[in-house]
Amino acid sequence: MRKKLPVSKNSFLTAYPHYVNISSVLFDDRMDEPFNLWISNIKTSESKFNAEWFETEITEYSYSKKVENRVKVILSDLNKISCHEGDLTGCNDSFKYIHTEMKGDGYIEIEIEHFKNTGVWAKAGLMFRESLCSDSRYISILATPSVNGIIIQTRESAGTESQYEYICASLFPTSMKIERMGDRIHLYCRNLSGKWEYIRTIEFELKSHAFMGISLCSPENNAYLNWIATNFIQLYCFQDFNIHAIPMNYNAGIYLNDDFYSFCPYLRVQNIKYSLLKKNNINITEFIINALDDDNYIDVYLNEYFVPQGKGFGKYEYHHGNMIYGYDLQSRTFNIVGYSEHSVIRHSLLSFQELEDAMIEDGREGWYGIGLLSIFKLHPYFTYKFNLDLMLQQLEDYINAKNSLESCSLMENYDSRIAHGISVYDYLILNISEFQRDIRPLHVIWEHKKIMLLRLKYLKSHNYLNIKDFEFLYNEYSSIERLAMQTRNLQLKNNLRYDLDNIDRIQKNIEMLKCREKDIIPKLIQACQPNHNNN
Known part of the structure; x- marks a missing residue:
């Protein structure tokens, strides 16, 4: 086992x-891919394989819209598919359905090679459905990309709440199959090669004329970026790096009693x-x-x-x-x-x-x-919505060297030995000679810029930045990120062969990073203002 x-x-x-x-x-290794699902080894009843297949985005308002798709391609080699932004839940569904008509008995089987972790309730799998209405009766076996595992989900009566049952963990690649034999529906799944590891039979009467196919949806695309884009802006450091074993860090949340995970809401x-x-x-x-x-x-x-x-x-x-x-x-x-x-x-x-x-x-x-x-x-249910106001406030705090967690002094006393925001550069310059073998502070600085580039992409994709502002800011921050990486690498080089001139170059680079951020961050704040973005 x-x-x-x-x-x-x-x-x-x-x-x-x-x-x-x-x-x-x-996060997912394929986060930058535009696709959500990688499937292969699709098998179906021979008569269904040769039938017409369609791709439909089923919603409460557009369930009748049908788009004929790549029939044989869908059902042959490894395929990449994008999820519909929606959910199979409640009384009305919103999802993508790749389907064909089904008369009498039949089955469909697929292997899910990879399912991108866009959120805990993204779903992909197989479905028998009575109609293309959003409130139709259906029975399905679905995979989620992580904690919620493989589930069986049904709607017993049209227009009623759907119900689901957890059956096993999601381990990819995973295979699943759904088969109709009279009024009995057989559902199968397996994570390893060989025999089916899970088999369930459910009495579920379907009309003779129904639909069978692949269903997929995701309530959000890369939902975890909502939290990252809001956070990981503020930095802090100890004015004297001798004080603490972690001299510089993100001000991403309160760490109490060496609990390094509770600050993450997920x-x-x-x-x-x-x-x-x-x-x-x-x-x-x-x-x-x-x-x-x-x-x-x-x-x-x-x-x-x-x-x-x-x-x-x-x-x-x-x-x-x-x-x-x-x-x-x-x-x-x-x-x-x-x-x-x-x-x-x-x-x-x-x-x-x-x-x-x-x-x-x-x-x-x-x-x-x-x-x-x-x-x-x-967390099996938790979601976090991006907070533009909070992001902008943290950027203001950063550029003004203000502690964004000052209100959290209810939980933790303020430490006067700590510097915040852009002032961390000053203390990094002061400490770098003595702590030049500790690569972590400069690594945090470099990583901080990489996250900013990720944030800028997020802001553009969610229409908080127009294209012109995005291109300017992204180019500027790409240059800042390269300078941060070069400075970090210069310190790595100096660890192998100490050179006083390298220390001087590192300190000058740190000062340059500070000056460039003081110049560019106010422009980012301005560009994200609603009135500016509508111009």
Whole structure:
């Protein structure tokens, strides 16, 4: 038996382990693709294969609109399909339906190679439907891209609320099949090759003349970007980098008691001490397997002396965070993500024994997460709407070096040793000579600019920026991002061979970054104003 929760292999938040993990869980490797679904191996009743197929966007108001599509192409090779922005829910559906007419018995089967993680309630799968009306009776087997798994969803009577039932986890590639035999509907799915792993028979009488086909929808496209585009604007740093082990970071939310995940609204988080598990004679391997079976990811600090491909593997003790996202009972291994020796994100395998050897209980439990297991999973319902006003306020705070979380002093006392917003550049210049081997602050600066480019694309795609403003701002910020990357790389080079001249160049580049952002951010704020955008 094995299980692997979905993760992105190309995290764009990489400065610290918890950001790597959040980025890995929320986002998709194919995020920039215009398509949502990759399907193949479509099989259907022979007579249905040769029938006419249509692509219909079924909504409450346009259910009768039919567009004849690429019949044989749809039903042959690997296909990429875009979801309709809508949902199969409530009393009226809004989705894309690739279908043909169905008289009497028949079946359709597909393999979903990949389903882009646009949100927890994106859906794709197979459906028998009585009509093309939005409130029609139907029965379907659908995949969601993550926590909500594979579901059976039905509408028993026209115009009534649809109902769904969770049946198993979504692990791609996954195959599914729906078959009509009289008044009985057989539903099948499997995640591995071989026999069908799940078979369900439901009594569901359909009219003789009905429809069969592929259904797909997504309430939003890349919904998690709503949160990223609103957030990750503010920066803070300690005026003296000696004060804290994390000298510079995003002001993305409050971290209390070394809980590095609760600030993310999409996650349900629990934290537990490893020592508490030991005192209760709970085997750590079994505990983690049970957590994974419940669709939880596990962030745990490990002694990387015992972690293959880890920074100190076989050489010296080095304590760092790693995320566990899968297991295989046959090979007795866990799937983990962490940093390699050269601080590159690596996905690798860790044996059960290596995990037990690497677990840390050294008297510093809870110190920056050491001795804690952070157990988190995607929230099955939560959505976050982009907040333009909040984004603009954070940009104002950033350029004015103001603490955007000042009102949160109800939860945490204000620390006068911390600098905010654009003033972090000044303290980076002051500290870079002494801390020139710590690449993280300049990496955060570089990553901050990459996120800004992502944000600008988001603003354009959602019509908060007109094309002219977008092209100007994107070109300017692309140049700023390149300068930030060059400065970071210059520091990496200096770590290999120290050169005082390089330190001077790094400091001048940091000052230039500050000046250019002070110039460009007010223009971004102005460009996003509603009156400006309508001109």
